[in-house]
Amino acid sequence: xxxxxxxxxxxxxxxxxxxxxxxxxxxxxxxxxxxxxxxxxxxxxxxxxxxxxxxxxxxxxxxxxxxxxxxxxxxxxxxxxxxxxxxxxxxxxxxxxxxxxxxxxxxxxxxxxxxxxxxxxxxxxxxxxxxxxxxxxxxxxxxxxxxxxxxxxxxxxxxxxxxxxxxxxxxxxxxxxxxxxxxxxxxxxxxxxxxxxxxxxxxxxxxxxxxxxxxxxxxxxxxxxxxxxxxxxxxxxxxxxxxxxxxxxxxxxxxxxxxxxxxxxxxxxxxxxxxxxxxxxxxxxxxxxxxxxxxxxxxxxxxxxxxxxxxxxxxxxxxxxxxxxxxxxxxxxxxxxxxxxxxxxxxxxxxxxxxxxxxxxxxxxxxxxxxxxxxxxxxxxxxxxxxxxxxxxxxxxxxxxxxxxxxxxxxxxxxxxxxxxxxxxxxxxxxxxxxxxxxxxxxxxxxxxxxxxxxxxxxxxxxxxxxxxxxxxxxxxxxxxxxxxxxxxxxxxxxxxxxxxxxxxxxxxxxxxxxxxxxxxxxxxxxxxxxxxxxxxxxxxxxxxxxxxxxxxxxxxxxxxxxxxxxxxxxxxxxxxxxxxxxxxxxxxxxxxxxxxxxxxxxxxxxxxxxxxxxxxxxxxxxxxxxxxxxxxxxxxxxxxxxxxxxxxxxxxxxxxxxxxxxxxxxxxxxxxxxxxxxxxxxxxxxxxxxxxxxxxxxxxxxxxxxxxxxxxxxxxxxxxxxxxxxxxxxxxxxxxxxxxxxxxxxxxxxxxxxxxxxxxxxxxxxxxxxxxxxxxxxxx
Ligand SMILES: *[C@@H]1O[C@H](CO)[C@@H](O)[C@H](O)[C@H]1NC(C)=O
Ligand SMILES: *[C@@H]1O[C@H](CO)[C@@H](O)[C@H](O)[C@H]1NC(C)=O
Ligand SMILES: *[C@@H]1O[C@H](CO)[C@@H](O)[C@H](O)[C@H]1NC(C)=O
Ligand SMILES: *[C@@H]1O[C@H](CO)[C@@H](O)[C@H](O)[C@H]1NC(C)=O
Ligand SMILES: *[C@@H]1O[C@H](CO)[C@@H](O)[C@H](O)[C@H]1NC(C)=O
Ligand SMILES: *[C@@H]1O[C@H](CO)[C@@H](O)[C@H](O)[C@H]1NC(C)=O
Numbered sequence: 001x002x003x004x005x006x007x008x009x010x011x012x013x014x015x016x017x018x019x020x021x022x023x024x025x026x027x028x029x030x031x032x033x034x035x036x037x038x039x040x041x042x043x044x045x046x047x048x049x050x051x052x053x054x055x056x057x058x059x060x061x062x063x064x065x066x067x068x069x070x071x072x073x074x075x076x077x078x079x080x081x082x083x084x085x086x087x088x089x090x091x092x093x094x095x096x097x098x099x100x101x102x103x104x105x106x107x108x109x110x111x112x113x114x115x116x117x118x119x120x121x122x123x124x125x126x127x128x129x130x131x132x133x134x135x136x137x138x139x140x141x142x143x144x145x146x147x148x149x150x151x152x153x154x155x156x157x158x159x160x161x162x163x164x165x166x167x168x169x170x171x172x173x174x175x176x177x178x179x180x181x182x183x184x185x186x187x188x189x190x191x192x193x194x195x196x197x198x199x200x201x202x203x204x205x206x207x208x209x210x211x212x213x214x215x216x217x218x219x220x221x222x223x224x225x226x227x228x229x230x231x232x233x234x235x236x237x238x239x240x241x242x243x244x245x246x247x248x249x250x251x252x253x254x255x256x257x258x259x260x261x262x263x264x265x266x267x268x269x270x271x272x273x274x275x276x277x278x279x280x281x282x283x284x285x286x287x288x289x290x291x292x293x294x295x296x297x298x299x300x301x302x303x304x305x306x307x308x309x310x311x312x313x314x315x316x317x318x319x320x321x322x323x324x325x326x327x328x329x330x331x332x333x334x335x336x337x338x339x340x341x342x343x344x345x346x347x348x349x350x351x352x353x354x355x356x357x358x359x360x361x362x363x364x365x366x367x368x369x370x371x372x373x374x375x376x377x378x379x380x381x382x383x384x385x386x387x388x389x390x391x392x393x394x395x396x397x398x399x400x401x402x403x404x405x406x407x408x409x410x411x412x413x414x415x416x417x418x419x420x421x422x423x424x425x426x427x428x429x430x431x432x433x434x435x436x437x438x439x440x441x442x443x444x445x446x447x448x449x450x451x452x453x454x455x456x457x458x459x460x461x462x463x464x465x466x467x468x469x470x471x472x473x474x475x476x477x478x479x480x481x482x483x484x485x486x487x488x489x490x491x492x493x494x495x496x497x498x499x500x501x502x503x504x505x506x507x508x509x510x511x512x513x514x515x516x517x518x519x520x521x522x523x524x525x526x527x528x529x530x531x532x533x534x535x536x537x538x539x540x541x542x543x544x545x546x547x548x549x550x551x552x553x554x555x556x557x558x559x560x561x562x563x564x565x566x567x568x569x570x571x572x573x574x575x576x577x578x579x580x581x582x583x584x585x586x587x588x589x590x591x592x593x594x595x596x597x598x599x600x601x602x603x604x605x606x607x608x609x610x611x612x613x614x615x616x617x618x619x620x621x622x623x624x625x626x627x628x629x630x631x632x633x634x635x636x637x638x639x640x641x642x643x644x645x646x647x648x649x650x651x652x653x654x655x656x657x658x659x660x661x662x663x664x665x666x667x668x669x670x671x672x673x674x675x676x677x678x679x680x681x682x683x684x685x686x687x688x689x690x691x692x693x694x695x696x697x698x699x700x701x702x703x704x705x706x707x708x709x710x711x712x713x714x715x716x717x718x719x720x721x722x723x724x725x726x727x728x729x730x731x732x733x734x735x736x737x738x739x740x741x742x743x744x745x746x747x748x749x750x751x752x753x754x755x756x757x758x759x760x761x762x763x764x765x766x767x768x769x770x771x772x773x774x775x776x777x778x779x780x781x
Contacts (some may be wrong), residue, residue: 029374033075040375043196048366052358057344060357064339079368081288081333085148086166086445087111089133095145101388102140104450105133106396109404110443112544113565115168116587117406118701118721120181126403127185129396131201136386139379146371147203148186149255153179153241154213156591157619158603159516162215162507165443165544165566169590170620170632172237173718176244179206183249191250195284198370199382205253206245208290210266211238212257215512217603223300226260231751233608243281252285252367256331258293265297267331268313278329286364291335308346311339315356332360392450397570404567404574406699409587410636417536417559419581419638420495427465427493430456431486431529433475434542435499436468443544443566444508451569455499458572462580467493471525476503478520486525487532496533498526501542516548516596523551530557540564546593548629586699588635592621592628622714633703639695643765646688646733684739689764693726700726704736706743707761713746716763740773
């Protein structure tokens with residue numbers, strides 16, 4: 001063969017191979033299809049209706065589970081509903097693979113640490129970055145779906161909960177605001193109230209609806225647990241984050257939880273799914289079960305006699321007809337295979353009609369369409385330009401670094417041990433089981449990180465003479481310690497940093513902690529090293545849930561304490577920057593740190609409010625009346641800040657009932673001194689807070705609380721949080737909008753919001769501002 005013939009042949013084979021690769025690309029729904037459901041100019045509701053109309057019962061049943069197969073005769077491709085993206089596109093779930101062009105994704109800090117930044121703009125930017133990386137992976141053929149089962153917005157009710165790390169903490173307002181930012185970010189913030197004209201970047205899912213905040217305690221676990229919840233707690237603690245996630249975040253997904261609430265499994269709860277989410281909150285999207293939650297209703301909870309009863313009760317969840325039109329809706333997608341197995345027989349047994357299956361499928365197909373997945377090749381869609389370049393970009397890595405920096409909380413710093421001098425600190429020892437790991441820094445629901453840096457390596461960028469001792473033989477479990485080596489190193493260096501805490505062997509999904517102290521012999525190690533060191537040491541806590549470190553708080557040999565959460569792929573660098581003064585810490589705790597004795601109370605006790613008659617202390621800063629190790633909102637800085645209320649409103653707030661009635665935009669009832677009125681949400685005023693920075697430049701979050709007035713329902717309750725950037729010695733101002741009907745009201749025992757006449761207070765730091773609420777019945781023209 002002549003040379004050029006050979007080249008031609010090679011080229012021919014190469015192009016043949018390329019053609020095979022191209023044609024091996026999965027077909028996309030509506031690549032070329034004459035059906036109305038492929039017509040992108042039609043409203044999505046019509047298209048979803050059209051596609052369901054064309055399916056046989058057998059085809060329909062298969063579309064009810066997370067692994068929805070292709071329907072070749074209609075040119076519909078397969079879809080995987082289950083993907084995860086809690087704090088970055090995750091390798092957990094079934095939809096995403098890291099085995100193509102894209103081998104990693106940006107790993108932001110675990111959510112509990114990101115929440116500690118109290119910065120809703122940062123949360124939004126993180127959501128947006130995750131959405132773009134997710135879409136890029138889809139465009140690259142590495143995601144078989146774009147429905148991500150995050151955020152986890154169950155309030156962190158009990159410090160032992162293994163999944164507390166996944167949440168934005170214990171405060172319903174913060175958790176709700178986090179959800180709004182995250183959801184709007186990841187979904188592309190395109191929904192203007194009309195799902196028919198929506199262009200979702202990716203789909204978020206508010207989970208776990210509702211009261212899923214226990215994994216296992218003694219014989220109780222999330223499958224068999226029946227959460228007994230009062231109307232009062234439901235209305236002001238358990239529901240609000242979900243309401244915000246749906247109403248303000250405009251989430252396109254909800255996941256119903258395993259557990260029962262007051263006897264009813266969540267996925268079959270008409271009040272929850274239909275009346276609350278779909279009707280009261282106008283939820284537009286799909287509801288998925290947690291994985292195997294439908295099977296659990298029959299197999300574990302004994303709620304459903306036959307598997308078919310379980311299937312019928314979730315798909316109906318109390319369906320209501322009006323003139324033969326199906327008005328209300330239950331669950332739509334089953335994570336698992338139960339609906340695949342038992343839906344057809346449920347129809348045959350007359351427990352379910354085909355129409356009831358149809359309305360579930362219309363919801364789920366509508367979400368696939370809102371994602372643009374019935375418009376042919378997504379690369380020609382509006383997000384088609386997102387690809388490998390957007391994943392693990394420098395911008396996203398910096399955002400992960402910024403989140404870790406702004407989340408890390410300085411818990412103790414006396415006498416101003418930190419920051420360390422870069423010039424005078426010539427040798428340090430890093431001691432402890434979390435000093436030389438990367439995996440631990442990611443937390444759970446992680447992906448494959450774009451970059452890794454250990455705390456040890458990051459500190460090595462500041463000091464050359466650096467020593468490491470793990471100290472605990474079996475990592476954080478620490479059943480035995482190597483004191484001699486640790487003490488020997490501690491004695492010779494300028495400064496000692498102990499990197500202790502937890503990891504996923506101690507707290508994770510399906511594993512709640514039993515105790516709140518540091519595991520094993522960690523305390524012994526800390527104390528032995530601290531007494532050997534030349535100077536008071538720094539204790540770094542890597543953990544999601546809080547730990548009782550009273551021993552260190554009160555011991556002068558432990559000069560400083562930093563809580564680093566699970567700080568993500570850039571967390572080591574963020575920590576080193578803070579330790580050496582390149583960043584002034586400003587994170588605040590999003591949860592109460594309780595003393596060890598708190599673990600004497602039953603984890604299964606869902607009551608938020610204390611019960612003096614039995615000594616039950618209540619839960620979270622809003623209600624808990626016992627001792628704390630560190631309070632919600634606590635966090636130091638290298639500077640100090642003082643506050644002053646400015647430009648306050650007149651101290652007397654008139655709530656004019658008639659005006660309130662006319663100005664309402666919501667259906668919620670509020671009782672004003674016993675008289676029911678519509679939520680007077682138009683009644684509001686602005687309060688300004690002046691903040692003086694007494695030290696170096698800082699980012700400082702102002703937390704404004706309402707302190708309960710006359711009849712004491714909660715101790716305090718967050719009204720708002722605002723982060724502001726201050727130069728050295730600079731003074732700044734922030735403004736908060738206070739809506740008395742929302743911020744000074746509290747539910748009565750029937751779950752109706754009540755506002756009391758009389759004196760109420762706003763509190764920031766030690767400053768208090770008193771407001772008198774006067775109810776007026778005058779008609780105001
Ligand atoms: C898509 O729907 C629009 C509106 O009904 C219609 O005018 C148009 O002809 C349809 N396109 C196709 C290809 O059927
Ligand atoms: C990636 O993994 C999936 C599932 O294991 C497999 O189907 C696919 O072929 C893999 N892709 C590559 C490029 O190896
Ligand atoms: C840190 O961990 C890495 C990887 O496990 C190991 O290779 C290295 O030796 C460790 N560094 C020290 C100082 O022990
Ligand atoms: C980061 O660490 C993970 C887990 O240890 C590993 O799979 C991944 O390849 C690492 N990434 C880099 C860039 O080293
Ligand atoms: C930790 O140590 C305890 C004994 O103190 C042991 O029972 C437990 O299995 C260990 N856990 C792990 C994850 O190693
Ligand atoms: C404050 O935060 C912004 C944004 O994260 C950052 O650019 C700036 O450097 C921070 N300032 C200080 C003093 O930490």
